[in-house]
Amino acid sequence: MSLRSQLSDLLPSLLPTNPAEAIKGTELIRLVRLQLTGNYSDASLRYHFSIMSCDPGSPIAKVEKGQGYYRRSAPVPALSGAQELVSLSQGRLDDLNADRGAVDHALERVKKFRAIVHRFNEVNGKFPFEFREAFTSGSPLGNLWKFPEMALVDWQTGEDSEEEMSLDSRMLNLKQRLGLPPFRLTSARLRIQANLHSFREDFFQALSASMWTQGGELIYAVPIEDEALADGLRALNSAFGVGVSSFGIDIETLDDLPRAANILNAHPKETEALMERINFDRIAAPRHRQHIDWNAFETLRRESSEAARLIDWLCNCIDKGRAEALRGE
Structure with missing residues (x-):
């Protein structure tokens, strides 16, 4: 299984849903390594975190202000930006x-x-x-x-x-x-x-x-x-x-x-x-x-x-x- 596929499976259970509780990259690498199959460098993991955080379909997001990652939530259903009708x-x-x-x-x-x-x-x-x-x-x-x-x-x-x-x-x-x-x-x-x-x-x-x-x-x-x-x-x-x-x-x-x-x-x-x-x-x-x-x-x-x-x-x-x-x- 590719590194990205493994991360897609592992990250939802490791990341907090609240951005205020975001995990820093170093700690997330430590947690991922406990369950990861394969020997990947810290640089490779950080690169995947960064790339995946820009993908709307991935579970990981990077906080806008500050440092750390959190779990990307699903968008609010319909009418989140509509008129009253x-x-x-x-x-x-x-x-x-x-x-x-x-x-x-x-x-x-x-x-x-x-x-x-x-x-x-x-x-x-x-x-x-x-x-x-x-x-x-x-x-x-x-x-x-x-x-x-x-x-x-x-x-x-x-x-x-x-x-x-x-x-x-x-x-x-x-x-x-x-x-x-x-x-x-x-x-x-x-x-x-x-x-x-x-x-x-x-x-x-x-x-x-x-x-x-x-x-x-x-x-x-x-x-x-x-x-x-x-x-x-x-x-x-x-x-x-x-x-x-x-x-x-x-x-x-x-x-x-x-x-x-x-x-x-x-x-x-x-x-x-x-x-x-x-x-x-x-x-x-x-x-x-x-x-x-x-x-x-x-x-x-x-x-x-x-x-x-x-x-x-x-x-x-x-x-x-x-x-x-x-x-x-």
Whole structure:
């Protein structure tokens, strides 16, 4: 039996499932040798650990920050990165075997995470606009490549409150003279968990849905602790500019949180407690463009009442000289 085949059989029982308990290479070599058939050098074993950790089908993963290896878990089943409607679950509904309870549970996770991202951006001075109608039952599957879950608007002026802020009329006038938008518009694609099987699909959907904005973000709930996965996302970011981040919320914590409606309507103290549970990690920073693709935005407006509503809101804020929160519901 080849060394790789032996390691594939041995490693699942030797590796911890928790990345925080990762085994260093030297200790893993010692444990493997106790059961390994054949005489292999430490260099050969380390090489196989490194190569296998980059293979999504192998049981071994290397921690993103720090040293050591842990057991790669299976990805969260379907809807880990979908909208609330089963019809657009990226073709992965079969993974749930038509289990209505599992579907409802997965959808509740998605709603909670979207509510968390919404509140996080409000607290940090950005105005989130949610797209929902684009993902209703019967909508084209291609909408996943055209619309983000959210558009994040950063007016970059004023410090009044998280619900509204004053706009600097002189700055608005200056940007209009320069042909620049008076805000930064970023699209956000939300996913529960990243894995080596689907991160490219996640990334390029985020890229495609950002073409009419000034930049894109791919935001995961669960920490990204697999080094090969983080490196893959950084490589895509380097080539295409979409930002990647994690909120550092594990599945168990997400399940324990209140329902989405409670998160959105939480009192300030409750919101503060929620924010303390977020361990935000910037994997790769986004590259923003100065200009919006107005032709693409206009095309989207003609196709979507939500996009039209977003434009109306932006215009009204500029006319009033105040940015007021508007949820896309």
